[in-house]
Amino acid sequence: MGQLVVRPTGRPAIRFGICQRCLSTDVRAFTCHHGACSYCRNCLHLGRICRCDRLGEEDITTPVEPTELVMPFELSDGQRHVSEQLLTWWDQKKTGLVHAVCGSGKTEMAFPVIERVVNVGKRVLIVSPRRDVAIEWAERLECAFSVPVTRRYGGGEKDTIGMITVATAPLLLNLKHVFDYVLVDESDAFPFAFDMALWWTIRRVGKGIFLFVTATPTVWQRQFPTAHLSRRYHGHDLPVPTLVKQTDEAIVAFCRRKTPRLLFVPTKADLVRYGELLHANGFTYRAVSADTDERTDTLEWLEATNGIVLATSIWERGMTVRGVDVAVLDSSHALFSSRALVQMAGRAGRKPTAPTGDVVFFYHERTFRQDRAIREIEEANRR
Amino acid sequence: MNCLVCRKPFAIPWSPATLLKRDWVCPDCAGLLTPLISGCPRCGHPGADGVTCDDCVRWLALGLDLTVRSLYAYDEAGTNWLHRYKFGGDVVLVNQMRPILRSLRERGVVYVPIPLSEERLRTRRFNQADLLARMIGPTERVLVKSEVSSQRELGKEERRHRPNPFAIHKASRCEKIVLVDDVYTTGTTLHQAAFTLKKAGYEEVSAVCLFRTLNKSKMRPI
Numbered sequence: 001m002g003q004l005v006v007r008p009t010g011r012p013a014i015r016f017g018i019c020q021r022c023l024s025t026d027v028r029a030f031t032c033h034h035g036a037c038s039y040c041r042n043c044l045h046l047g048r049i050c051r052c053d054r055l056g057e058e059d060i061t062t063p064v065e066p067t068e069l070v071m072p073f074e075l076s077d078g079q080r081h082v083s084e085q086l087l088t089w090w091d092q093k094k095t096g097l098v099h100a101v102c103g104s105g106k107t108e109m110a111f112p113v114i115e116r117v118v119n120v121g122k123r124v125l126i127v128s129p130r131r132d133v134a135i136e137w138a139e140r141l142e143c144a145f146s147v148p149v150t151r152r153y154g155g156g157e158k159d160t161i162g163m164i165t166v167a168t169a170p171l172l173l174n175l176k177h178v179f180d181y182v183l184v185d186e187s188d189a190f191p192f193a194f195d196m197a198l199w200w201t202i203r204r205v206g207k208g209i210f211l212f213v214t215a216t217p218t219v220w221q222r223q224f225p226t227a228h229l230s231r232r233y234h235g236h237d238l239p240v241p242t243l244v245k246q247t248d249e250a251i252v253a254f255c256r257r258k259t260p261r262l263l264f265v266p267t268k269a270d271l272v273r274y275g276e277l278l279h280a281n282g283f284t285y286r287a288v289s290a291d292t293d294e295r296t297d298t299l300e301w302l303e304a305t306n307g308i309v310l311a312t313s314i315w316e317r318g319m320t321v322r323g324v325d326v327a328v329l330d331s332s333h334a335l336f337s338s339r340a341l342v343q344m345a346g347r348a349g350r351k352p353t354a355p356t357g358d359v360v361f362f363y364h365e366r367t368f369r370q371d372r373a374i375r376e377i378e379e380a381n382r383r
Numbered sequence: 384m385n386c387l388v389c390r391k392p393f394a395i396p397w398s399p400a401t402l403l404k405r406d407w408v409c410p411d412c413a414g415l416l417t418p419l420i421s422g423c424p425r426c427g428h429p430g431a432d433g434v435t436c437d438d439c440v441r442w443l444a445l446g447l448d449l450t451v452r453s454l455y456a457y458d459e460a461g462t463n464w465l466h467r468y469k470f471g472g473d474v475v476l477v478n479q480m481r482p483i484l485r486s487l488r489e490r491g492v493v494y495v496p497i498p499l500s501e502e503r504l505r506t507r508r509f510n511q512a513d514l515l516a517r518m519i520g521p522t523e524r525v526l527v528k529s530e531v532s533s534q535r536e537l538g539k540e541e542r543r544h545r546p547n548p549f550a551i552h553k554a555s556r557c558e559k560i561v562l563v564d565d566v567y568t569t570g571t572t573l574h575q576a577a578f579t580l581k582k583a584g585y586e587e588v589s590a591v592c593l594f595r596t597l598n599k600s601k602m603r604p605i
Contacts, residue, residue, distance in 0.1 A: 028475045030474040030514075032508050033505060033507075033509065033510075039472065041473065044471055048471070050508060052508075
């Protein structure tokens with residue numbers, strides 16, 4: 001229980017080719033000063049450990065303190081129902097899944113249960129897949145809670161633990177059995193879905209009680225008791241995507257609209273390709289990919305000037321633009337899973353002041369992924 | 384396959400080497416380091432071809448003649464690479480240098496890495512020059528180093544006037560010796576080591592160095 005630190009006594013840091021700190025198998029042999037040894041390449045950023053090091057556990061010493069909660073707004077009926085469900089799960093010490101559609105106010109629903117957990121004297125962790133999402137969580141939590149929120153992501157304080165901690169997964173590697181309640185936000189998103197070692201570390205960080213929050217749960221996550229919320233908090237339906245055969249004219253026609261337009265493309269090479277198409281037709285646009293540093297600037301620009309943004313799937317979650325129209329170019333591409341398509345469609349119509357928006361899937365060929373995405377959205381609207 | 388340096392996946396065309404080689408470097412990362420092709424014949428510092436640079440003239444005036452083969456310029460990318468390798472401890476990165484280091488191999492030569500002091504070796508856990516030397520060819524531990532403070536914060540003049548920390552540990556049977564080091568900044572270390580070896584009776588001493596610091600650049604000295 002506590003933080004894993006390198007110590008003269010303790011258990012070996014690397015056993016059976018598995019790094020005991022980050023649980024990865026990216027362990028490479030090298031020659032230490034005393035002979036054959038191996039070290040872990042995956043957690044070099046926490047300081048190198050090799051087989052001759054030993055890991056000990058150090059207790060967390062930050063004081064336990066109670067908190068007060070000020071809700072930013074009243075919860076709607078559906079949200080209150082879900083948050084009561086969360087409280088019962090916590091009382092029963094159960095892991096659960098919140099299946100709530102994009103833009104239904106998932107953040108605020110979790111506030112009551114966070115308050116209860118903290119007031120019992122337990123620690124809460126919120127894991128999110130991306131730093132942008134983590135920053136948003138931290139800001140909202142700071143507005144609502146009186147305890148300081150610890151930010152454990154790149155750019156924040158990386159080695160502190162408070163009562164409420166917001167973190168990205170890679171910075172949790174050296175913790176073990178610390179948090180009594182772990183909220184995994186966007187739990188089907190990129191790192192958790194593909195990197196099994198990352199999931200094991202998150203499991204090890206908690207003490208066994210998790211809450212998965214997502215709009216598109218994986219099959220594995222559906223095994224847990226589920227709370228559904230299929231209304232957005234402004235009560236309007238989710239915009240249902242329309243399928244349009246992809247031609248250059250159709251894309252240009254979509255870009256002629258006056259609203260902010262967000263075009264998703266599958267790969268970075270497509271950013272250039274479709275960018276040239278837009279440029280040839282006299283549109284000014286901005287491109288967003290994982291390499292782009294000024295993503296928040298681009299977001300503000302998009303909202304302020306009703307511009308066009310070409311984005312890769314980096315923007316498929318956790319961003320809100322007022323009154324945006326969404327198009328998914330080349331939506332039959334294999335990188336666009338049905339889950340990604342649902343998330344991208346969920347970018348439209350998130351604000352109560354602009355509850356509708358158009359979603360267009362441009363296709364070269366029809367796929368089951370598109371159909372499943374549309375069916376899921378329609379199902380959520382029916383529920 | 385993931386790139387050794389940036390760890391992003393990239394495609395390798397199939398060849399028999401695909402089965403044997405584990406560490407691949409993607410073309411983007413391979414082009415980062417600047418190779419030193421022409422320049423000073425004694426230390427590889429870029430400049431007019433075949434002209435001995437000022438630093439080397441100073442060493443020659445002191446009566447120390449040592450030819451150093453430098454491979455890469457110690458610029459921004461070089462600094463990053465070496466910091467990851469040496470201070471970050473990502474030892475596997477040397478495998479990127481394996482082909483070019485292996486091509487320097489000669490017959491009848493023993494490669495002697497610049498040693499670390501005992502204490503430094505214990506904290507760093509590996510000798511960065513030793514790993515480089517093993518990539519080239521047969522190595523022997525000829526030198527030992529007594530404890531001195533780190534050179535990282537010292538200026539150029541302070542670096543030059545330091546007592547020689549090297550001593551002979553065990554004589555080598557081989558006559559020709561090639562010293563191996565990671566960075567050539569002023570050359571003090573290499574020249575001191577070569578001086579010790581020459582005093583001990585080795586006639587042919589040359590050196591191989593991975594990076595050569597560029598003069599008049601604003602890089603922080605290592």
